[in-house]
Amino acid sequence: xxxxxxxxxxxxxxxxxxxxxxxxxxxxxxxxxxxxxxxxxxxxxxxxxxxxxxxxxxxxxxxxxxxxxxxxxxxxxxxxxxxxxxxxxxxxxxxxxxxxxxxxxxxxxxxxxxxxxxxxxxxxxxxxxxxxxxxxxxxxxxxxxxxxxxxxxxxxxxxxxxxxxxxxxxxxxxxxxxxxxxxxxxxxxxxxxxxxxxxxxxxxxxxxxxxxxxxxxxxxxxxxxxxxxxxxxxxxxxxxxxxxxxxxxxxxxxxxxxxxxxxxxxxxxxxxxxxxxxxxxxxxxxxxxxxxxxxxxxxxxxxxxxxxxxxxxxxxxxxxxxxxxxxxxxxxxxxxxx
Amino acid sequence: xxxxxxxxxxxxxxxxxxxxxxxxxxxxxxxxxxxxxxxxxxxxxxxxxxxxxxxxxxxxxxxxxxxxxxxxxxxxxxxxxxxxxxxxxxxxxxxxxxxxxxxxxxxxxxxxxxxxxxxxxxxxxxxxxxxxxxxxxxxxxxxxxxxxxxxxxxxxxxxxxxxxxxxxxxxxxxxxxxxxxxxxxxxxxxxxxxxxxxxxxxxxxxxxxxxxxxxxxxxxxxxxxxxxxxxxxxxxxxxxxxxxxxxxxxxxxxxxxxxxxxxxxxxx
Numbered sequence: 001x002x003x004x005x006x007x008x009x010x011x012x013x014x015x016x017x018x019x020x021x022x023x024x025x026x027x028x029x030x031x032x033x034x035x036x037x038x039x040x041x042x043x044x045x046x047x048x049x050x051x052x053x054x055x056x057x058x059x060x061x062x063x064x065x066x067x068x069x070x071x072x073x074x075x076x077x078x079x080x081x082x083x084x085x086x087x088x089x090x091x092x093x094x095x096x097x098x099x100x101x102x103x104x105x106x107x108x109x110x111x112x113x114x115x116x117x118x119x120x121x122x123x124x125x126x127x128x129x130x131x132x133x134x135x136x137x138x139x140x141x142x143x144x145x146x147x148x149x150x151x152x153x154x155x156x157x158x159x160x161x162x163x164x165x166x167x168x169x170x171x172x173x174x175x176x177x178x179x180x181x182x183x184x185x186x187x188x189x190x191x192x193x194x195x196x197x198x199x200x201x202x203x204x205x206x207x208x209x210x211x212x213x214x215x216x217x218x219x220x221x222x223x224x225x226x227x228x229x230x231x232x233x234x235x236x237x238x239x240x241x242x243x244x245x246x247x248x249x250x251x252x253x254x255x256x257x258x259x260x261x262x263x264x265x266x267x268x269x270x271x272x273x274x275x276x277x278x279x280x281x282x283x284x285x286x287x288x289x290x291x292x293x294x295x296x297x298x299x300x301x302x303x304x305x306x307x308x309x310x311x312x313x314x315x316x317x318x319x320x321x322x323x324x325x326x327x328x329x330x331x332x333x334x335x336x337x338x
Numbered sequence: 339x340x341x342x343x344x345x346x347x348x349x350x351x352x353x354x355x356x357x358x359x360x361x362x363x364x365x366x367x368x369x370x371x372x373x374x375x376x377x378x379x380x381x382x383x384x385x386x387x388x389x390x391x392x393x394x395x396x397x398x399x400x401x402x403x404x405x406x407x408x409x410x411x412x413x414x415x416x417x418x419x420x421x422x423x424x425x426x427x428x429x430x431x432x433x434x435x436x437x438x439x440x441x442x443x444x445x446x447x448x449x450x451x452x453x454x455x456x457x458x459x460x461x462x463x464x465x466x467x468x469x470x471x472x473x474x475x476x477x478x479x480x481x482x483x484x485x486x487x488x489x490x491x492x493x494x495x496x497x498x499x500x501x502x503x504x505x506x507x508x509x510x511x512x513x514x515x516x517x518x519x520x521x522x523x524x525x526x527x528x529x530x531x532x533x534x535x536x537x538x539x540x541x542x543x544x545x546x547x548x549x550x551x552x553x554x555x556x557x558x559x560x561x562x563x564x565x566x567x568x569x570x571x572x573x574x575x576x577x578x579x580x581x582x583x584x585x586x587x588x589x590x591x592x593x594x595x596x597x598x599x600x601x602x603x604x605x606x
Contacts, residue, residue, distance in 0.1 A: 092423075221427060222435055228388055228419035229484075233491070234412030234439040278471065279426030 014283060017276045021290045025074075028297035032070040033062060035301060037309045064196070072194045073300040073314070074293040075206040076255040077265055081292025082213040083251035084266025085273070085285055089220035090244045091144070095155050095329060097267035098133070098252035102161030104263070106136025107249075107256035109165040109172075116176040126202050130253035136161055137245050155330075189262035189315025191300050198258055205254035210289055212247055217281040219244065224279070262315050264322020265292055271329070339364050339526060340385060340415070340495055344394035347384035353392050354380040355550040362543075364494075367521040368528045369537040372547030373571055378530045379420055379499055381547065385528070386417035386497050398495075412439030416491040418484055420499040420530075429475070429483045430468040433458055436490030458489035461516065478509040485513065489520075496520065496527045502536070514540045534567065535586040546570060 033049075034040045040048075040058055047053045048062050084097040091101075098104045110132025114125045143157035219240055222230050231237050255262065269292040270284070277287040296314065303312040341361035348354035355377035362368055372378050383389040385396055387403045396403045398414060406414075416436075425432075436458070437451045447455070459465045462482040472480060481501060488496060498517070502510040510533065518540055521527050531537045537544060538558045546553040546561065548570045561567065567575050573588040 221425075221431065222438060224423060224425040224427065225432070225435065226419070226421065226423040228383075228417075229422065231388060231408070232386060232412065232417045232419070233435060234407075234409035236408060274426075278428070279473075280428060280431050282431075 014277060018287065021287065021294065025290050025294045028294050028301065029070060029074060032073060032297050032301050033066045036066065036304050068196045068199045069191050069194045070297065072199050072258055073191050073296045075203060076259045076262060077292040077296025078210050078289045079206045079251040079255045080262060080265040081269035081288045082210050082285065083248045085270040085288045086213055086216070086220065086244055086248040088270055089224060089281060090241055091154060092224065093154050094271070098248065099263040100155055100267055100326070101140045101158035102136045102165065103133045103249060103252045104256050104261050105162040105165040106132040107253040108261050109168045111257050112169045112172045116172045123201055126205055126254050126257045129257040130250050133249035133253035134246060136165065137249050141245070189260040190313030191259055192311060194258065202254045202258045205250055209247060209251040209254065213251065214285050214289065216244060216247065217285045220281040260315065262318060264318050264326065265296060268322055268325050269295060340396070340398050342385060342394065342396050345384060345391050345396060346393035347380055347389050347391050351392060353550065355384070358552050360545060360552060360555065362526050362528060364526050365521055365524045366526060366542040367518050367540060368543045368545060369541040370528060370530045370545045370547060371534060371537050376547045377550040378547055382417070382497055382499050382528070382530050386415060387411060388417065388419070409439045412491065414493050415495040415497065416488045416493040417497040418488050418499060418501060422484055424473050424480060426471045426473045428469055428471055429464055430455065432472055432483055433486045433490050436487040439491060454492060455490050458486040461489060462486040477504045481505060481513065494525055496525055499530045500532060501529060502531065502533060510536060538562065538586060
């Protein structure tokens with residue numbers, strides 16, 4: 001009986017969607033390692049990854065450049081998407097995402113402060129970005145609750161906070177140009193400078209955050225019923241909300257710390273995933289995570305290939321796709337279509 | 339059982355209801371009526387601890403409500419608030435949320451939970467719709483789905499704020515019949531209702547609220563005899579027996595002359 005159910009689940013619409021998405025994630029991962037300025041054929045790639053070819057410059061490219069970058073693209077995509085889904089669930093607002101409500105801007109500002117003024121304390125970047133993201137979230141939460149809590153007021157507050165913190169970041173860039181060599185990449189969102197050392201200190205936060213977001217899915221379901229219903233079910237609503245907001249801030253903050261201001265992933269992916277997996281967060285969040293990882297992997301791959309050997313920051317590509325999508329959402333929202 | 343003593347409650351320290359003292363009898367269907375703005379919703383929320391009392395207290399088995407841990411309280415008292423979200427969750431998942439107070443959200447549903455959910459779906463005639471998403475349902479089906487969630491919570495106390503809003507007559511009767519059945523099975527039910535004919539027909543006890551004060555508790559016939567409905571709502575109450583069915587209708591009191599009674603609801 002149990003196995004029959006499992007089989008049903010795997011062959012159902014949702015099961016097929018999961019399988020297809022996982023396949024595309026694996027494929028995107030493999031392509032991201034094998035393609036770039038230097039193309040590495042897949043058999044050769046397999047030889048190197050399985051350890052049979054451990055020297056030579058191809059092995060060096062794979063182990064020191066492609067692999068950390070690919071892992072970073074996947075982890076950042078997953079984390080930003082999970083952060084967006086969590087925010088949309090907690091704030092009950094389909095327009096919420098780390099990039100639209102100023103959370104990314106907060107993380108970026110804090111990270112810039114560390115880059116510019118504490119260049120020897122690079123380990124501080126992730127905690128600082130987390131703190132920046134959290135402060136931005138607190139501000140937005142305050143604006144939301146003191147302005148009557150309309151859906152659009154959240155976005156307008158996000159615009160204001162993003163502008164404010166963006167101005168702060170620009171000021172730092174002007175004051176400390178010498179410390180800000182990679183800043184333009186950072187402000188647009190790119191993965192070209194990723195090394196193991198920059199990845200290593202963010203990876204635990206990213207992995208832990210993604211795992212926690214998956215575990216928190218049932219809580220998001222209860223919250224989606226509204227405050228009064230959730231409280232009447234005995235949910236400790238205030239602490240649950242803070243926990244989830246902090247989680248979204250960790251995910252967004254550690255992503256920004258390694259990849260810069262990568263917009264729109266956290267906005268688009270939950271909406272796309274909802275089309276496939278519906279509104280039940282227990283099924284939605286795994287889909288969001290896989291889809292987010294795939295999207296940024298493919299985006300980064302395209303950014304490397306379109307103008308090869310030059311490359312675009314992946315943030316530009318995502319903004320080209322994400323901007324129009326956001327406008328579409330806004331219009332749909334104003335028309336009151338759910 | 340649930341009781342209030344000299345309770346005052348409201349928002350921003352402005353009491354909307356004051357000096358409320360009441361006690362619900364176990365196994366009864368209680369209906370709270372009153373004009374718009376008389377504080378029905380505020381009182382219901384305060385009785386369910388969704389609003390803290392400004393004065394006085396609410397007790398459950400002589401223990402203040404505030405002394406109960408949230409989940410423990412949620413195992414004894416369920417409330418359906420007036421404003422409800424319609425998330426795109428499947429009906430089954432919504433109803434399953436009613437099991438939260440019993441096992442938290444980490445633990446998975448066990449067979450006992452599934453039986454209770456199935457029974458709740460069955461008694462709200464939702465079994466066929468279990469897989470449907472909430473936002474594809476009609477208003478009446480949605481209402482029943484939330485009611486099923488409340489039933490899955492397996493509480494002895496059920497508080498409902500206007501469960502019949504937006505429902506057509508047949509669905510209103512259906513919901514109240516279900517609540518009456520639950521009361522007969524031993525649950526204690528308190529409902530805020532706007533439809534006075536329905537209230538008069540179904541209630542064991544009626545609580546009448548005016549401008550934040552409780553005018554008393556009545557049986558339906560006492561309430562009619564007291565003439566308070568006319569005073570409080572500013573209407574003339576008419577009851578006619580046709581073909582063995584008692585019809586209740588209203589005319590506006592200020593008009594002075596009788597218009598033909600509005601079609602009402604058979605009063606048994």
